[in-house]
Amino acid sequence: MxxxxxxxxxxxxxxxxxxxxxxxxxxxxxxxxxxxxxxxxxxxxxxxxxxxxxxxxxxxxxxxxxxxxxxxxxxxxxxxxxxxxxxxxxxxxDRPMAARAVAEGPRVVVVATLRSTLGPTAALVEEEAGRAGRAVDLRTVLVEDAWELFLAGEHARYLGRVAESLDAVTEDEADVIVLAQASLADAAARTRTTVPVLSSPxxxxxxxxxxxxxxxxx
The missing domain is CATH 3.40.50.1860 (Rossmann fold)
Structure with a gap:
């Protein structure tokens, strides 16, 4: 294959x-x-x-x-x-991740470091919610200035900035967090949030x- x-x-x-x-x-x-x-x-x-x-x-x-x-x-x-x-x-x-997120609960937070990714990922979550016949309460979070760290090769600092944003999301406001870019996947291991965090790779x-x-x- x-x-x-x-x-x-x-x-x-x-x-x-x-x-x-x-x-x-x-x-x-x-x-x-x-x-x-x-x-x-x-x-x-x-x-x-x-x-x-x-x-x-x-x-x-x-x-x-x-x-x-x-x-x-x-x-x-x-x-x-x-x-x-x-x-x-x-x-x-990211489609399997979006489908898994919808199954986790209606309150979905999409986190990205690129504005160009937020719209497509949010739309995909809504599309998968429609396929599943579920309502979704969607919120997006852009981690400001983190992408410059990625481009500079400072991946540890990049992931640290993302993890800080994840730490701020609580169970009172979200059922699941979606990491909108594959480059964010390792941030899931660095966060202290108790909300489930999904990545795509x-x-x-x-x-x-x-x-x-x-x-x-x-």
Whole structure:
């Protein structure tokens, strides 16, 4: 089974390799890192990268991928919309997390360090709530100035800033916290909040591995 991963940061490559080794040792991963896609999506909107994303997905299909997992929440919806044109399944890394969040309870807090991610992730949670026939009370939190730390390679300080924001969320106001970006996943281990915190990498990779297996058995 071969899974292509579309990233907008190289930091995700070892994260998903480690998850593959731990959970899906038979899965072959092909990583494609395109940092410029996020830069353009932030500047001009996610639709501005649609043609380039489709070209990358078509290349993944030509390379023999059974599915593609887009690990960038800012362009995940655009990538998924190109699945039919590319001719292979395209999954958003954050969709399984959004579905799990809706099951946890109606009060969902979405935390991000990029404003361009808040809207798509909030919309995805609402979409999954609609699919499940559940009401959702959604609140978003932008961790100001943290992204500059990420870009500077100061990942410990970056995660620390996120964890501080998570610490401020209490059980009186939330049933679950959603980490809107894959880069935030390790902040869950640093927070003192008692509210469940969900991140996307492990859940998203599991869903993609299952999709690859379905394709092989079809």
């Amino acid at each position: 071969k899974l292509a991963l579309l990233h907008t940061s190289p930091v995700h490559v070892p994260v998903f390799d480690a998850l593959r080794d731990a959970d899906h040792p038979g899965l072959v991963l092909r990583h494609d890192v395109r940092e410029e896609l996020l830069e353009r999506a932030r500047a001009d909107g996610p639709r501005s990268v649609a043609d380039d994303v489709r070209t990358l997905l078509e290349a993944a299909a030509a390379d023999g991928a059974d599915a593609v997992l887009c690990t960038c929440s800012s362009i995940g919806a655009v990538a998924q919309e190109q699945a039919a044109a590319a001719g292979l399944p395209v999954l958003r890394v 492990r859940l998203g990779l599991a869903a993609a591995a299952a999709e690859c297996a379905r394709g092989k058995s079809a």
